[in-house]
């Protein structure tokens with residue numbers, strides 16, 4: 147089975163919940179910082195910002211950060227501890243008028259320094275306003291401040307440059323959802339073992355504005371509307387939506403070609419008229435699949451053999 151891109155059948159309720167954007171930023175002093183920020187968030191939800199020190203940091207014992215946030219969208223709620231070994235709050239200030247935060251945390255001596263890959267501090271915000279157009283701006287970002295530099299320190303209090311730190315805003319909004327259309331049971335036209343059918347509407351939601359919709363058909367067809375062959379019935383279609391937060395959800399639709407295998411004449415039994423249809427189409431291929439019992443695109447001895455193998459079978 148192969149995975150196919152399918153970008154134009156998403157209909158129904160789409161809403162903007164969050165948008166993950168990776169924007170490399172370079173601060174003064176060679177500080178290398180990556181912001182991963184959901185620009186779109188749902189009003190009324192909370193958002194957690196992880197202040198994470200990157201992997202491979204050399205013997206860190208302290209972190210100092212100056213941050214600012216978009217006060218039109220976010221309301222600062224609380225500071226929360228990071229993960230071990232960062233157990234030592236040093237200072238924390240919040241200036242609500244300026245939408246600024248300044249903080250420092252550390253490791254209580256004589257505990258061992260950290261090599262990074264750890265969340266040193268968590269910040270909780272409440273979403274009070276719409277983030278607007280989901281363009282790649284950060285809602286929370288490092289601030290340039292002469293008094294409070296963004297830096298990591300070692301056990302001598304010396305700054306470690308480049309700082310390996312990032313802000314990861316964890317979106318707590320609802321994940322994506324997807325609902326495929328109802329299962330289909332259909333009869334192919336007389337003379338054919340293939341069903342051509344409208345699959346209906348797939349409804350998907352998630353953080354946007356762009357949702358990526360893919361499908362996998364169990365018969366390996368790459369075109370979702372390709373005919374469904376009786377030889378492959380029932381055929382499953384697994385629909386998957388992936389939103390801009392990288393989260394996915396799937397739903398399955400089943401298509402059943404409802405005819406006894408080989409009944410080209412449509413009278414409910416595999417019999418002599420079916421043989422006549424196949425022989426009349428011998429050696430040809432046609433888009434409607436007339437006479438093609440096994441669905442391989444040509445009418446030949448294999449179709450006759452399949453007919454004979456099913457001789458006398460009836461539609462239940």
Ligand SMILES: [Ca+2]
Nearest residue numbers: 409411415417
């Ligand atoms: Ca028949």
Ligand SMILES: [Ca+2]
Nearest residue numbers: 440442444449
């Ligand atoms: Ca055939």
